[in-house]
Amino acid sequence: MxxxxxxxxxxxxxxxxxxxxxxxxxxxxxxxxxxxxxxxxxxxxxxxxxxxxxxxxxxxxxxxxxxxxxxxxxxxxxxxxxxxxxxxxxxxxxxxxxxxxxxxxxxxxxxxxxxxxxxxxxxxxxxxxxxxxxxxxxxxxxxxxxxxxxxxxxxxxxxxxxxxxxxxxxxxxxxxxxxVAKEVQGFILNRLQGALLNEALRLFRDGYVSAEDLDKTVKHGLGLRWSFMGPFETIDLNAPAGVVDYAARYGPLYRDVDTQRSEANPWEDETLQRLDSERRTVLAADQLAERQVWRDRRLMALMAHKGQQPIV
Structure with a gap:
């Protein structure tokens, strides 16, 4: 080029x-x-x-x-x-x-x-x-x-x-x-990521789950599917007749959950300090750079694997 x-x-x-x-x-x-x-x-x-x-x-x-x-x-x-x-x-x-x-x-x-x-x-x-x-x-x-x-x-x-x-x-x-067809703050990816992070912080803040178990939920659950298909395809495949069928089965649950979300800021310092304390017991601050290298090499292995699969 x-x-x-x-x-x-x-x-x-x-x-x-x-x-x-x-x-x-x-x-x-x-x-x-x-x-x-x-x-x-x-x-x-x-x-x-x-x-x-x-x-x-x-x-x-x-x-x-x-x-x-x-x-x-x-x-x-x-x-x-x-x-x-x-x-x-x-x-x-x-x-x-x-x-x-x-x-x-x-x-x-x-x-x-x-x-x-x-x-x-x-x-x-x-x-x-x-x-x-x-x-x-x-x-x-x-x-x-x-x-x-x-x-x-x-x-x-x-x-x-x-x-x-x-x-x-x-x-x-x-x-x-x-x-991104129209201007919107945060664009698409960070609005999606933000929605997950906001809910993750609320669940952690309110004592429903530890930081480690929250991460496990994504990396051993949602993240496995999301590494090769998005949320709309996920729900389309998770009901016998597709998206509308999924919505009929689970839409009321998601609507109810949405109404339960607190308006309080999930990014408050007290929550973040407690999260940082839990994370530092797993990974010391002076090990962050080494773990970032580990992350990148894991991503490389995943990309190499995906590159060997049929393009869809």
């Missing part, structure tokens, strides 16, 4: 995006305002690429992929001639507004400006631009080089051409894009 992209931000998500593009043959310029973070990026990317190679998820030698990623300390040079920019800056509207003013002034007319934001809609940080039609959100899942879903979330000002080109690019680099 003969094109150049820029990734603005060399943190975890930015490094992940750089690998996504580079392993697909795209030349990447990786920039970060923090010189120290940018300086560490190549080594960390090299380690991840070695893991991918050992897991059988990339055939090309890691060194060849890494060679396509240029760590560029000057933003203006990083943006020269690129067709697409993936911004991975802080989750702050004012910061993003300033950043997009800077990006728009430096790129060519047809360059797409996409944000990795987890929940801020594009109109909040691109509405002031001269050309918001070339801006949108392309929200990945962490880490994007292992979890392929990308939420493409345009604003009302985003052009159809920008959406189509971004969707096509994501397919070309091996991601699985979905279209």
């Amino acid at each position: 003969t094109m150049h992209v820029a990734v603005v931000g060399a943190g975890l998500i930015g490094r992940g995006w750089a690998m996504v593009f580079a392993r697909a043959g795209v030349s990447v310029r990786l920039y970060d305002v923090d010189a120290a973070q940018l300086g560490r990026a190549s080594e960390r990317i090299a380690t991840s690429l070695q893991d991918l190679h050992q897991a059988g998820l990339i055939d090309e030698e890691p060194e060849a992929i890494l060679a396509r990623i240029e760590c560029q300390p000057e933003l203006a040079r990083a943006l020269v001639g690129v067709a697409y920019v993936q911004e991975c800056g802080p989750e702050n509207v004012a910061v993003k507004q300033a950043m997009y003013t800077q990006l728009e002034a430096a790129v060519e007319a047809r360059t797409i400006l996409a944000s990795s934001t987890s929940g801020i809609v594009a109109s909040q940080f691109t509405g002031h631009l001269a050309h918001p039609e070339r801006c949108l959100v392309a929200h990945p899942v962490n880490p994007p080089y292992l979890v392929p879903l990308v939420e493409i979330a345009p604003s009302d000002a985003t052009s159809d051409n920008t959406v189509e080109r971004t969707m096509a690019l994501m397919h070309q680099v091996g991601q699985e894009p979905i279209l």
Whole structure:
């Protein structure tokens, strides 16, 4: 693939995006305002690429992929001639507004400006631009080089051409894009994840379940099905006659449960401190980084397994 992209931000998500593009043959310029973070990026990317190679998820030698990623300390040079920019800056509207003013002034007319934001809609940080039609959100899942879903979330000002080109690019680099048809805070994935987390915290807070048993419920129950099919297909297959039959059987239960949910904030400090205390008995704080590596390697094994299955 003969094109150049820029990734603005060399943190975890930015490094992940750089690998996504580079392993697909795209030349990447990786920039970060923090010189120290940018300086560490190549080594960390090299380690991840070695893991991918050992897991059988990339055939090309890691060194060849890494060679396509240029760590560029000057933003203006990083943006020269690129067709697409993936911004991975802080989750702050004012910061993003300033950043997009800077990006728009430096790129060519047809360059797409996409944000990795987890929940801020594009109109909040691109509405002031001269050309918001070339801006949108392309929200990945962490880490994007292992979890392929990308939420493409345009604003009302985003052009159809920008959406189509971004969707096509994501397919070309091996991601699985979905279209968020209307602006909504948190997009789709984090609204779904948030609903589960809110209920999980309520059940834990109110003494119905321990943190460990709550996690077991998902990883040994719901998560097994959700690793290869979504909630709508799940309920369609869980009743003899499909969705309507399922709703007739279980809809009243879910409606009743929904009315029982407390309006109280489940993210209160007391609940989180108690949750943290339980988690630290299972995993010490100084072991978190090691466990993150374990998580990524488990994801690699799962992706390798899924890659061997028929595409449906």
